[in-house]
Ligand SMILES: Nc1ncnc2c1ncn2[C@@H]1O[C@H](COP(=O)(O)OP(=O)(O)O)[C@@H](O)[C@H]1O
């Protein structure tokens with residue numbers, strides 16, 4: 005496990021080793037005073053005459069050891085922290101590198117919560133291992149070991165007696181873990197449940213309030229918090245007697261040495277000065293021993309976290325090359341494309357072609373796989389079967405970066421960075437001037453709502469764009485796509501959150517922008533795509549049929565169903581004239 009982590013230490017591996025050495029010498033300084041104490045005691049026991057300078061020198065030495073111990077221990081800790089945080093930095097950088105190579109879709113699925121936990125909390129927990137468990141644990145364990153060996157040279161019988169308390173301590177420790185483990189599952193289960201309930205409670209606050217379910221929801225929240233408390237206390241209750249026992253027995257190496265040793269001295273098997281020396285030595289090692297063992301309990305958990313991090317870093321990377329786009333034109337072809345999220349296949353062999361400059365619409369019931377298809381086209385995921393080509397070149401034979409240059413993609417979920425809206429739009433074309441950005445914003449119907457914002461286009465978007473409504477976010481994303489002006493355009497329900505008035509204007513803008521481009525559009529309103537060159541009807545991950553609006557209306561049952569459903573819902577529209585407008589555009 006140490007090796008696993010130290011692989012990321014780089015040049016700081018040496019610093020880690022140095023910190024161990026420094027800490028080791030620090031702990032030796034902590035044990036030495038007990039030897040001086042013995043030297044002070046010896047004249048009393050043997051009747052040997054010593055002058056005041058003898059005593060003064062020992063007292064001074066003890067004081068110096070104290071100062072040195074403090075200095076070296078702190079120095080060792082600062083070295084180990086220095087090495088640890090640099091290693092964590094390397095770990096995070098390498099984690100980020102791996103993440104960058106992974107399919108964007110996979111990263112999105114993980115969600116910000118679990119990625120944050122991994123990048124921040126899990127990596128941080130390794131600090132305990134590197135800055136404390138490794139140097140402190142090792143140094144604190146090594147010194148008692150040396151001292152015990154030294155004891156054997158003084159008097160092996162007394163040394164053995166000093167070791168007697170250890171097995172007892174370990175028995176108590178083992179009993180504690182046994183007792184703890186039996187309650188562990190329940191404890192972790194309760195902790196998980198509480199976490200989920202709290203997250204749910206906070207995320208669902210809006211729904212809870214709107215539907216007046218405060219009472220219900222709060223009761224569940226309270227229940228889970230209480231059960232977490234009960235399980236935690238349960239866990240401690242079975243553990244604490246053992247914990248107390250081993251904490252008191254383990255460092256108490258004099259437990260047997262004192263009574264049995266005294267008897268040995270009385271019987272003449274050992275000498276009094278030796279007994280005093282061994283006692284002094286054993287007093288010195290109790291504290292370091294306990295400290296080193298306290299790190300043991302955290303090891304299994306750490307191992308678990310490190311393995312999880314490594315596992316993430318081993319996940320398959322997105323298939324791509326360094327080559328740039330070299331397709332013959334901007335045609336799109338899907339050849340028997342299959343795709344599965346985790347295990348479940350959601351696209352079962354989709355094949356179609358889109359000629360350069362044509363408009364292809366994807367329609368189908370919710371969950372039929374339209375968005376998935378769009379995500380595969382922008383290479384958010386690798387297909388699990390078949391292939392996708394642009395101008396004859398496979399997506400896997402070019403870099404994602406060069407693919408990105410060819411495609412403007414407006415996804416169903418809009419994400420804005422927390423920077424000004426101007427900069428958010430400019431992402432579409434980093435070299436664009438403010439005027440160009442503004443022009444794109446106006447085209448995307450942002451003008452009206454931007455003028456209402458206090459700082460206009462310079463307003464900050466808020467985390468993920470939460471300052472704006474869904475429709476407003478969509479318009480910013482569209483402005484970005486308009487500015488980018490890429491030869492292929494993929495729109496996934498780009499106007500779904502807009503009111504009919506804005507939608508009409510937006511569709512006009514879109515109609516203008518997509519002139520001469522290869523376009524794949526997923527439309528939530530069928531009226532807007534009746535003029536498409538071809539319409540692909542998706543049904544549960546299969547291509548049910550493909551053709552123009554008239555052709556499909558004549559022969560495709562799935563399309564007829566969709567069309568009738570659309571007509572039906574259109575009758576529900578509040579503004580009758582909005583319908584006509586919808587029918588006209590695109
Ligand atoms: N991230 C995901 N993980 C697992 N399953 C998913 C994920 N996204 C979509 N799906 C599933 O894939 C199928 C197709 O979804 P999607 O492409 O979003 O459909 P559409 O856009 O047509 O509504 C659905 O069954 C959906 O539940």
Ligand SMILES: [Mg+2]
Pocket residue numbers: 374375376416
């Ligand atoms: Mg969708």
